[in-house]
Amino acid sequence: MKHLIKVINGTPVVSTEVIATEFGRRHDNVMQNIRSLIESRHLGGLDFKESSYLNKQNKALPCFELTERGFLIAMPFIGGDKARDGQVRLVDSFISYREKAKQEAAIQAERDLARVEYRPMTNAIKTSRELEGKEVDHYHFSNEANMINRIVLGTTSAKFRKENDIGKAEAIRDYLTAEQIRAITELQRADTVFINMGWDYDKRKAELTTMFERNHRQLLIEEQHRLAA
Template sequence: MNKLVVMKDQQAVTSSLQVAETFGKRHKNVIRSIENMTAQNSALQNMFKLGTYLSKQNKTLPMYYMNRDGFTLLVVGFTGKKAMDFKLKYIEAFNAMENQIRNYGGFQIPNNMSEALQLAANQAKEMEEMRPKALFAEAVQTSKTDILVGQLAKILKQNGIDIGANRLFKWLRENGYLIKQQGMNFNTPTQKAMDFKLFRIKENTIVHSDGHTTINKTPKVTGIGQVFFVNKFLRNRNQQIEG
C-alpha cells in the first residue's frame, strides 16, 4: 500500500496494475473498463495514458497510468467497506504526492553546487508560500465541521480562485459532483461525490401553511471535500498558468 500513487511526468498518477492488485480485480478487466470509458467519451483520454510493464514471464504487456480524476471515474462503481477504505487511502496518497510535487518542484535533481543552492532557495520560498494552505488543509482534514457551498466559494477566493457561489454550484453540476437534472434532487450530491465523502446532506422538514410538509435537502461540503476542491481548483489554475 506504500506505492499506490507515484510521480510520472510531473503529475501524481496510479496505474491500472496497481488498481487491479489493490482492489482484487483482474488486470485485463480493469483495462477493459478503461478502454470502454475512453471509447465512449474521448474527453476522458487525457486522464489515462497507455504504458507497458514487464510480466513475471518477461513479456511486455499493456497497462494504463491515470491521474486522480481518471482513478475517481474508474473506481466509482467499486462497492463495499473494503473498497471504500482503499478509495480513501488512494485520496490520501494522491494528496500527499501532489503536495510533495508542489512543495519540492517535482523532485528536480541539481547538476552542480550552484543549481543545488538555487534549488534549496526556491524550495524554501515555495514552502513558505504554501504554509498557509498546508495549515488550512491540515486543520480542515481533522475538522468535523461541514460547510455550505457558498462558504466553500469564499475559501476558494481566499486561495486566489475568483469564483462565487452560483458559479461554483454550476461548476459542481457540470463536473458531476451535484445532480443537474431539474427535480427534487437538483443540486444534491451525486453518488460519486457521496462515495468519496465529499458531501453530506442536511435535511430540513418544512411545514407549509396548508399543513403539508416538504423536505429541503442542502448539500454541505465535508472536511475531505473542502481539501479536495481547494486542491483541485489550485491544480487547475496552475495548469492553466503553465499552459
C-alpha cells in the first residue's frame, strides 16, 4: 500500500495535500474546508497543525496535517470525485499504522525482556568462575552469548553486525525478529540454570541446541515465510 500517512513525534498524520489527491479535489478547496472546521471549532488544536509541502515546481506551499481524529471529523465535509475510494485508502492507512505500531510494541517488549534476562546469565558466569578460583574476562561473556547466537542466528554477533550493517554501539537484539528474540531469551534463561548447575560448555551447548530445535526451529522458519510474503 502506498504510504499516505506519516508519523510525527509518534503520531500518525495525513496532509491536506494527500487528502486532496486521494479525494480528487483541488487542494485550496480542501484547505478552505479545514479552515471552516477550525473556525467553527469542530477541529481542535490537537486535531491538526499548520505545515507545508513542496509542489511539482519545488515551491513550498501551506497545508494542514490532520491526526486520525481530525481526518475522521473532516472526511464527511470534503467530498470530491474519488471521495469514497480516498476515504477507504486513508482509513486503511491509519488502521495499518496502528496494527504495525502494536506489533512493534510487542517486539520491543520481547527485546526488553531479552536485555533483562542477559544479566542473570552473566552473573552466573561470573559467580561460577569465582567459585572455581578463576579470573573473569569480558570474552567469557561474549563467548556464552555467541554460543546462543550461533544456535539461533547461525552466526556470531560480530558477523551479524557486519551482514546487517549494524554499528558497534547498537544492540543486535534491536534488529532481530520477534521469534529470534523469544528463542534467545529462552536459551539465555536456560543457560543461566545450566551454569549454576555446574554444567560444562559442551554439555550446555548440546542441551541448548536440542531445546532450540524442539521449541523454535519450525517457528522461525514459519516466521521467515510470513515476513517474505
